[in-house]
Amino acid sequence: MKISERPLIATAAIQERIHELAAQIDKDYKGKHPVLLITLSGAFFFAADLARQLHETVQIEFIRAQSYSGTQPGPTVRITSAPEASMTNRHVILIEDIVDTGRTATAIIKHLQTQRPASIAVCALLDKPSRRAANSTPDYVGFTIENHFVVGFGLDYDGLYRQLPAIYVMT
Ligand code: IMP
Numbered sequence: 001m002k003i004s005e006r007p008l009i010a011t012a013a014i015q016e017r018i019h020e021l022a023a024q025i026d027k028d029y030k031g032k033h034p035v036l037l038i039t040l041s042g043a044f045f046f047a048a049d050l051a052r053q054l055h056e057t058v059q060i061e062f063i064r065a066q067s068y069s070g071t072q073p074g075p076t077v078r079i080t081s082a083p084e085a086s087m088t089n090r091h092v093i094l095i096e097d098i099v100d101t102g103r104t105a106t107a108i109i110k111h112l113q114t115q116r117p118a119s120i121a122v123c124a125l126l127d128k129p130s131r132r133a134a135n136s137t138p139d140y141v142g143f144t145i146e147n148h149f150v151v152g153f154g155l156d157y158d159g160l161y162r163q164l165p166a167i168y169v170m171t
Contacts, residue, residue: 007166022053034091040064042097045154046125077107087115098126102136
């Protein structure tokens with residue numbers, strides 16, 4: 001496996017789109033002081049850039065989830081690290097690197113709902129709707145992509161390539 005010579009999504013395009021997403025979130029969450037709940041590890045570059053483009057005051061929290069393809073028919077998602085801060089009555093924006101099957105977002109939302117937040121929205125840098133298994137559509141999407149395996153801007157292949165400043169296709 002190697003990465004494409006040219007990026008699928010260039011750095012400038014990513015930054016421009018993040019600027020637009022931040023403007024939309026500022027408008028939608030004016031005065032609400034939302035929690036940016038960042039899914040580790042893939043969403044950290046996206047979240048860091050997005051957060052710094054926001055004018056609204058936000059609280060930054062982290063959550064870690066892992067998928068397993070065990071003996072179950074479909075992969076299950078386990079929350080391996082939950083935020084210590086309470087999400088009760090808070091407006092939570094879950095920041096994801098990519099929504100692929102949608103199972104991770106669905107599992108995190110289910111986990112959060114036990115704390116009765118005021119609202120939950122999902123903001124994903126990338127959306128890969130062709131592989132959707134769970135009924136989960138992100139509320140804010142940077143880019144919708146075809147069924148490629150992509151790396152860079154936080155996304156990895158076997159732990160590698162997260163640091164690339166643009167998004168590349170693995171071929
Ligand atoms: P889900 O299938 O929506 O639950 O996505 C689970 C996780 O798989 C994402 O948060 C990513 O970390 C990872 N993932 C899905 N598609 C890709 C990809 O194209 N490149 C790198 N990671 C991916």
